[in-house]
Amino acid sequence: MSDDEFPEEDLELEGQEHLAAEEATLYAETSEGAQELLPRQEVGDVDLRRETGAVLRLPEGNYINPDDIDIERRDDETMIINMGPQHPSTHGVLRLMLELDGETVLRTKPIIGYLHTGMEKTAEELTYVQGSTNVTRMDYLSPLSNELVFSLATEALLGVEMPPRATWIRMLMVELNRVSSHLMWMATNGMDLGSTSMMIYGFREREMVLSFFEKTAGLRMNLNYIRPGGVAADLPDGWQDDIEVICDTIMARTFEYDELLTGQPIFRERTEAVGSLTAEEALALSITGPILRSTGVPWDLRRTMPYLAYDEIDFDVIVGTYGDNFDRYSVRLNEIRESIKMIRQIAEKMPAGDYRIQDRKVTPPPRARIDESMEALIHHFKIFTEGFRVPEGEAYVAIESPRGELGCYLVSDGTSKPYRMHIRGPSFVNLQVLPVLLRGGLMADAVAVISSVDPVMGEVDR
Amino acid sequence: MGADGTQRRAGGHTAVSNVSTTDETAVTPYAVLPEVPRLADRLVDQLAFPHRDRYAEMVEAFRSGGYETCADLCAVDYLTHPGRTLPDGVQAERFEVVVNLLSLSQRQRVRIRVQVPEADPVVASLVDIYPGVDAMEREAFDMVGIIFEGHPDLTRILMPEDWEGHPLRKDFGVGRVPVQFKEAPGPR
Numbered sequence: 168m169s170d171d172e173f174p175e176e177d178l179e180l181e182g183q184e185h186l187a188a189e190e191a192t193l194y195a196e197t198s199e200g201a202q203e204l205l206p207r208q209e210v211g212d213v214d215l216r217r218e219t220g221a222v223l224r225l226p227e228g229n230y231i232n233p234d235d236i237d238i239e240r241r242d243d244e245t246m247i248i249n250m251g252p253q254h255p256s257t258h259g260v261l262r263l264m265l266e267l268d269g270e271t272v273l274r275t276k277p278i279i280g281y282l283h284t285g286m287e288k289t290a291e292e293l294t295y296v297q298g299s300t301n302v303t304r305m306d307y308l309s310p311l312s313n314e315l316v317f318s319l320a321t322e323a324l325l326g327v328e329m330p331p332r333a334t335w336i337r338m339l340m341v342e343l344n345r346v347s348s349h350l351m352w353m354a355t356n357g358m359d360l361g362s363t364s365m366m367i368y369g370f371r372e373r374e375m376v377l378s379f380f381e382k383t384a385g386l387r388m389n390l391n392y393i394r395p396g397g398v399a400a401d402l403p404d405g406w407q408d409d410i411e412v413i414c415d416t417i418m419a420r421t422f423e424y425d426e427l428l429t430g431q432p433i434f435r436e437r438t439e440a441v442g443s444l445t446a447e448e449a450l451a452l453s454i455t456g457p458i459l460r461s462t463g464v465p466w467d468l469r470r471t472m473p474y475l476a477y478d479e480i481d482f483d484v485i486v487g488t489y490g491d492n493f494d495r496y497s498v499r500l501n502e503i504r505e506s507i508k509m510i511r512q513i514a515e516k517m518p519a520g521d522y523r524i525q526d527r528k529v530t531p532p533p534r535a536r537i538d539e540s541m542e543a544l545i546h547h548f549k550i551f552t553e554g555f556r557v558p559e560g561e562a563y564v565a566i567e568s569p570r571g572e573l574g575c576y577l578v579s580d581g582t583s584k585p586y587r588m589h590i591r592g593p594s595f596v597n598l599q600v601l602p603v604l605l606r607g608g609l610m611a612d613a614v615a616v617i618s619s620v621d622p623v624m625g626e627v628d629r
Numbered sequence: 630m631g632a633d634g635t636q637r638r639a640g641g642h643t644a645v646s647n648v649s650t651t652d653e654t655a656v657t658p659y660a661v662l663p664e665v666p667r668l669a670d671r672l673v674d675q676l677a678f679p680h681r682d683r684y685a686e687m688v689e690a691f692r693s694g695g696y697e698t699c700a701d702l703c704a705v706d707y708l709t710h711p712g713r714t715l716p717d718g719v720q721a722e723r724f725e726v727v728v729n730l731l732s733l734s735q736r737q738r739v740r741i742r743v744q745v746p747e748a749d750p751v752v753a754s755l756v757d758i759y760p761g762v763d764a765m766e767r768e769a770f771d772m773v774g775i776i777f778e779g780h781p782d783l784t785r786i787l788m789p790e791d792w793e794g795h796p797l798r799k800d801f802g803v804g805r806v807p808v809q810f811k812e813a814p815g816p817r
Contacts, residue, residue, distance in 0.1 A: 280787040453761025591701040
């Protein structure tokens with residue numbers, strides 16, 4: 168086209184005005200305010216440096232070269248897109264805003280809160296007896312870890328000693344839960360990477376563990392099995408046989424996963440050297456769990472700060488080397504094997520005795536006693552209406568959940584309801600690693616990286 | 630192939646069981662700002678109560694003393710429970726910011742509790758010392774309304790952007806506000 172036919176300047180001006188107006192309308196319609204990833208020109212240099220990756224905020228000596236951050240990149244070369252909250256690969260309702268240059272991810276901002284149900288506020292309205300029903304719904308893939316940390320914190324404030332059988336039953340159940348949680352992760356990670364057969368296998372094996380939970384506690388998920396004062400019920404008759412079948416089957420199947428995934432060239436191409444993380448970055452960002460261990464830091468609370476009776480059984484802490492997707496995969500796969508090793512030892516060493524403490528002020532009396540004893544009836548009534556009083560004080564208890572350090576900070580004012588309950592969710596903290604892992608990678612790898620972080624949105628948003 | 634050109638084994642490797650416990654930079658927790666009031670606690674190695682002016686300084690001292698990571702940060706509203714146990718010389722205020730630091734090399738935890746007055750709920754941000762507190766400080770701001778001075782992006786994280794009030798404050802009612810949907814006029 169020639170200049171005569173189309174006066175170029177006018178057209179350009181008109182077009183720009185039109186575009187600007189359209190952009191403003193679009194922005195007003197879709198913006199939820201400052202939570203979002205801002206366009207480049209609205210972000211100052213310092214903020215951009217911070218935003219471009221949390222690496223930039225590491226303590227002295229770890230600063231990235233500012234020339235590497237594309238600060239001079241013109242805004243019209245990049246594009247901010249929205250991923251989620253209903254994206255199938257975000258494992259729930261995680262929403263990411265990604266700034267892309269072509270297919271390369273430059274900046275990322277996770278936006279959370281879509282599953283916030285105010286569980287910490289709810290906990291202040293429930294008694295300690297009811298509390299474990301609430302916390303079990305946080306990390307819905309490892310509900311027993313939530314119940315355990317809440318119970319341990321409550322018992323720390325009460326100052327009661329658990330009977331050994333209760334401790335060992337708790338350990339057994341939590342390790343089984345770790346197996347089922349990691350299997351679920353392997354399944355969804357396989358699906359994200361295109362291996363739908365892994366998805367089916369992972370769910371199939373997980374079902375074995377959940378069936379055992381159903382047999383023991385009556386429910387497959389959200390069990391409310393571990394409670395302050397012990398566990399809800401003793402293990403069912405013949406539990407050793409069930410455990411043996413579960414252990415043998417899943418152990419054998421993990422070697423099938425090796426054949427299906429570990430040695431498969433496509434899987435390795437998509438995981439090796441994708442989303443690498445260093446140990447310094449992980450520690451600075453408070454990352455815990457398999458992600459921290461994949462960077463080579465042998466930090467596992469079961470070993471380094473033992474709780475329950477983990478110091479009495481033999482297991483290895485699995486670590487990786489490069490902190491990439493493949494290391495995170497292999498750490499989790501081998502943790503399944505370690506957990507099975509532990510479950511076998513626990514089944515062997517399971518002591519006899521009570522499965523909950525016999526303090527009638529904390530745990531209800533057996534059903535049969537209520538018919539015979541007025542006192543038992545009163546205790547039963549008091550526990551389920553008023554709950555038990557917990558001495559004034561505060562406690563922070565941390566355990567190793569399948570995702571990392573799961574902490575419970577409990578403040579008691581001497582009544583039967585927690586004054587404040589704060590849960591340190593490992594997924595919530597671990598999500599901060601996403602901008603670091605995704606930066607400079609390809610959009611197609613984003614799905615694999617999100618999956619390898621293993622966020623459970625129920626725990627992130629609580 | 631791994632980064633070093635060798636075929637990587639299927640399972641990473643199993644670790645040496647121990648993190649080194651002899652660290653030259655290690656300090657005993659009591660050596661850090663010894664004039665700050667402390668309380669003995671059964672579960673934590675150290676429970677310190679610095680004034681909020683010295684809070685960042687104390688955390689910084691722990692950071693350089695081998696506390697590599699900040700495990701947790703949260704805020705508590707003590708509106709209806711003012712008579713809690715505090716060491717001598719610490720003035721009880723309405724809010725408390727509670728920080729749990731973790732030393733991997735010494736296998737120790739410290740807990741730092743800072744009193745924050747209602748009239749001026751401002752404390753220094755730890756983002757420059759521990760970048761990982763970014764989300765936790767945003768959560769404490771969102772839920773309890775503590776303002777962290779120097780935080781790069783202090784916005785709501787769990788509640789919607791246009792929410793009014795801070796839900797975990799004790800004077801924020803529960804069960805009375807109906808569920809609010811975006812665009813729908815709320816009762817606020």
